[in-house]
Amino acid sequence: MKWNKGKAARFIIRQLRQTSASAIYVGDDQTDEDAFRMLPRSLTVYVGLEAAGTAARYFVRSPEGVYGFLEYLRFVRESLNMRSDPSSRG
Numbered sequence: 001m002k003w004n005k006g007k008a009a010r011f012i013i014r015q016l017r018q019t020s021a022s023a024i025y026v027g028d029d030q031t032d033e034d035a036f037r038m039l040p041r042s043l044t045v046y047v048g049l050e051a052a053g054t055a056a057r058y059f060v061r062s063p064e065g066v067y068g069f070l071e072y073l074r075f076v077r078e079s080l081n082m083r084s085d086p087s088s089r090g
Helices: 005-015 030-038 063-084
Strands: 024-027 043-047 058-060
Touching (some): 005 030, 024 030, 024 063, 030 043, 043 063, 058 063
Parallel strands (some): 024 043, 043 058
């Protein structure tokens, strides 16, 4: 079998006994496109100045943008946890 980043990512997800919906894949070049296509249920993020033609679901312009995206996901997760936790209500 010829390996690429998409096949490697799916292999790792299977080894961890996770679903692709639990994965976050961030990439910045053409070699990451295989992973973007092979992980349609994952959070896939292309990093670069031009996002035209990428199969990634999301796009940020810089590594700092990746940090901001992950911080946003953390905020959303914490907000959802607070809503579902009865002890967090005042």
